[in-house]
Amino acid sequence: MMTTLVLILFMVGWYIRAAVGPLVIGALLAYVLNPVKNLLAERARLSHSLSATTVLIIAFGLLAALSAFILPALVKEFQFLVQDLERVVTPVTEFLARPILLFEYEFYLGSLIPDPALWISESAQRITENAFHLIEVITENLLWLLVTFVTMYYLLRDWSRLRDWLLSLPPKPYQPDINRIYQEIRQIWRGYLRGNIALMTVVGIVFTIAWLALGVPGALILGTIAGLLTIIPDLGPAIAALLAAIVAFIEGSTYLPLSNFWFAVLVLGVYLGLINIKNLWLRPRIFGRSVHMHEGIVFIAIIIAVLIGGILGALIIIPVLASAGIIGRYIYNRALGLPPWPDIPSYITSE
Secondary structure (H helix, E strand, O other): HHHHHHHHHHHHHOOHHHHHHHHHHHHHHHHHHHHHHHHHHHOOOOOOOHHHHHHHHHHHHHHHHHHHHHHHHHHHHHHHHHHHHHHHHHHHHHHHHHHHEEEOOOEEEHOOOOHHHHHHHHHHHHHHOOOHHHHHHHHHHHHHHHHHHHHHHHHHHHHHHHHHHHHOOOOOHHHHHHHHHHHHHHHHHHHHHHHHHHHHHHHHHHHHHHHHHHHHOOHHEEEEEHHHHHOOOHHHHHHHHHHHHHHHHHOOOOOOOOHHHHHHHHHHHHHHHHHHHHHHHHHHHOOOOOOOOOOHHHHHHHHHHHHHHHHHHHHHHHHHHHHHHHHHHHHHHHHHHOOOOOOOHHHHHHE
């Protein structure tokens, strides 16, 4: 019975795989906001529908206020960063046009690497030529965004009833086991999501302060990027550090008397020091009690998830694997006639 149910769920998931991303994002946002909704419903004695609507209005209001406060500074720094990168295009083009002598042979790097100015021009031309396709893609993404918001709203409003209905579907002898599985999976996702929010905040603040202390141009936006990309374990901070190193190599420090090359090396060194503190001390303390997985497995799983499912896959792969481990352990124990929960005596689970 359990195997048949798992197969049916797998086939349904494969059929609606295009909608998995928006549905998962909506579910994650609803899960994050659900405690606020429950608190509002209990304290203000509002209905679930009104509480969900109020929470969404407050959340969007706070997001708009935060954007109005932070976005202008981020846009300004981003414009400075783009202007700096544009100034680099000309010397890079000139460097690529110079011949390199190697054993009396001349090599031109420009023949191996696309001309940056030409690449930018061709990219702009392709965007113009594919304007209709771009509009179609934007429209499709807006529709998926609508699906995300609708999913978030209805899960906020009706999750308790939907959960009770789903838990009542299996035959009664299996319902206690299904409820136990649900509770364990819930603990995994709760710890993972709350831990990520805390980790993103800490990493964003620490790297912003570090880049400001070193004099990295665009420190605020680079620190913010580092915090946001922390949600992709291991891979995200590495991407943010590479971006900061590129900026350091191109621009140099605003006040440190170092060459651009050694300044980029210093930025990478500071990143390695801070990220190891996060990996060896901070992250294990946050996730150690909720998701018990080896760091090597986590890293490999994230790389595979990025290649197959993109950023969303990397975002959910860890709790998904941990949840699959709980379900797999239960099925394995049941198939061998063992107690499904090793921490509970068999005479209790058999009743």
